[in-house]
Amino acid sequence: MGNPKAFLTIPRQESGYRPVHERINDFSEVEQILNTSERRKQASRCMDCGVPFCHWACPTGNKQPEWQDLLYKGRWKEAYRILEQTCDFPEFTGRICPALCEKSCVLNLSIHEPVTIRENEVAIIEAAFREGYIKPVKPIRNGMKAAVIGSGPSGLTAANRLNRKGYEVTVFEKDELPGGLLRFGIPNFKLNKRIVDRRIELMKKEGIKFRTNTCVGKDIKAKTLVDDFDAVCIAIGSEVPRDLPVPGRNLKGVHFAMEYLSQQNRVLEGIKIPEKEIISARNRKVLVIGGGDTGSDCVGTANRQGAKSVTQIEILPQPPKDFNPATPWPAWPQILKTSSSHEEGCKRRWNLTTNMFAGDSKGCLKSVEIEEVEWTQPKEDGERPEMKLTGRTERVDADLVFLSMGFVNPVQEGLLKELSLKTDKRKNVSTDSRQMTSYDKVFACGDAVSGASLVVRAMASGRRAAEAIDRFLQGRTPFA
Numbered sequence: 001m002g003n004p005k006a007f008l009t010i011p012r013q014e015s016g017y018r019p020v021h022e023r024i025n026d027f028s029e030v031e032q033i034l035n036t037s038e039r040r041k042q043a044s045r046c047m048d049c050g051v052p053f054c055h056w057a058c059p060t061g062n063k064q065p066e067w068q069d070l071l072y073k074g075r076w077k078e079a080y081r082i083l084e085q086t087c088d089f090p091e092f093t094g095r096i097c098p099a100l101c102e103k104s105c106v107l108n109l110s111i112h113e114p115v116t117i118r119e120n121e122v123a124i125i126e127a128a129f130r131e132g133y134i135k136p137v138k139p140i141r142n143g144m145k146a147a148v149i150g151s152g153p154s155g156l157t158a159a160n161r162l163n164r165k166g167y168e169v170t171v172f173e174k175d176e177l178p179g180g181l182l183r184f185g186i187p188n189f190k191l192n193k194r195i196v197d198r199r200i201e202l203m204k205k206e207g208i209k210f211r212t213n214t215c216v217g218k219d220i221k222a223k224t225l226v227d228d229f230d231a232v233c234i235a236i237g238s239e240v241p242r243d244l245p246v247p248g249r250n251l252k253g254v255h256f257a258m259e260y261l262s263q264q265n266r267v268l269e270g271i272k273i274p275e276k277e278i279i280s281a282r283n284r285k286v287l288v289i290g291g292g293d294t295g296s297d298c299v300g301t302a303n304r305q306g307a308k309s310v311t312q313i314e315i316l317p318q319p320p321k322d323f324n325p326a327t328p329w330p331a332w333p334q335i336l337k338t339s340s341s342h343e344e345g346c347k348r349r350w351n352l353t354t355n356m357f358a359g360d361s362k363g364c365l366k367s368v369e370i371e372e373v374e375w376t377q378p379k380e381d382g383e384r385p386e387m388k389l390t391g392r393t394e395r396v397d398a399d400l401v402f403l404s405m406g407f408v409n410p411v412q413e414g415l416l417k418e419l420s421l422k423t424d425k426r427k428n429v430s431t432d433s434r435q436m437t438s439y440d441k442v443f444a445c446g447d448a449v450s451g452a453s454l455v456v457r458a459m460a461s462g463r464r465a466a467e468a469i470d471r472f473l474q475g476r477t478p479f480a
Helices: 036-044 053-057 064-072 076-086 090-096 100-104 106-111 117-130 153-164 193-205 222-228 257-268 293-305 412-418 455-473
Strands: 145-149 168-172 209-211 231-234 254-256 285-289 309-313 347-349 352-359 365-375 387-397 400-403 442-444
Touching (some): 036 064, 036 117, 053 064, 064 076, 064 117, 076 117, 090 117, 100 106, 100 117, 145 222, 153 168, 153 231, 193 209, 222 231, 254 257, 257 293, 293 309, 293 400
Parallel strands (some): 145 231, 168 209, 254 400, 309 347
16 A cells, blocks of 8 residues: 555545536536546545555445555556456446445545545556557457347447457447437436447457347347357346326326437437427426436536526425435445536425326426425334325426336336247246246346446446356356
């Protein structure tokens, strides 16, 4: 460890965001970068704890203390080599991960100033690309083929790992371009799509084939993949949004959040959208229902499109700002999060449920009736809080609503039937970290297994799936 006392003398310094008046006019990434000297100072704050909780909390098992120390010493290439062992795509997680590692950092638990692990991570991978440390790998082929359905974070990770192990990998993607959630779900102001393109091009150079505009079960039968490949990995995500079945739901102007976000990303990709299908917030009164990250992304997108006003409502109570005694570590801290999008202009309200949407004679949305709710405190451990309606209602003017209330977890058996898989079920199949399905040669990973979750968790699941497939095809014993 190069500087064992740095955490005592050097405060946490974040990169920060571009000025609001500048970033609000474009879709470029909002986060700035520190210079090399300041970045190394931030890495020096790592305490090299006896028990590194950051490593424990990271779904991919990143060895943060090791590469923090190397970064501080200016040994960027070595830092990258350690980072790449556990994280396939640091350029993604370094930009959009909520940094579970930082929530577990001892400096966060003690003084609420964790090491800037996420920012240090992206600094390492960008230096690796810039300095030419990253070059295409040419694996020795083993003669077997694997198909991956879906090119989101879990599918890309599974494909990358299988390819490195020598399998010929083909990725099937239903959309126009590969990337899944990374390309069509996350706004460009959080993840510039040239970053996605750069990684996809590298994977292509390493031998991975991508077949876009190909929906398995429609354009190609799943049974065909099972027959043509030695293994199939389902990584189609969890794309079924949770609906809000209240009166007026079918009025013009009520949309799912991801419908809106993916369309904007397509526009920025130069993909033509029929004029009658375009969703624009320009000069509109926007209401976002749901207080999570996807709702925040809608806020940022609506502001950039020139919305007249933006309001975001949440059914849960407003959480405390810095520390929540109800969710102490190691639980995920339920605290107030103010994103860059919120800073750009947004009215936020809590303890509100939606009763109905009201429209005009032409079927266009004009207002939303909301009602205040109260939450009862649990009387016993393990008991969930109960929501009660108060009867206190009000009308909110809105002509554009985005539903951002999460996604429905697809049940695996239903998923397989949807894909028209009719292969014979295997008898007495051992589960392999939840990646192996009950169908011969078919595996699953990411949100398709867990339900909607974090990109970093999807990547970890993709890695487990690749390992499970490799063990299966090499005739080794599955994991217990």
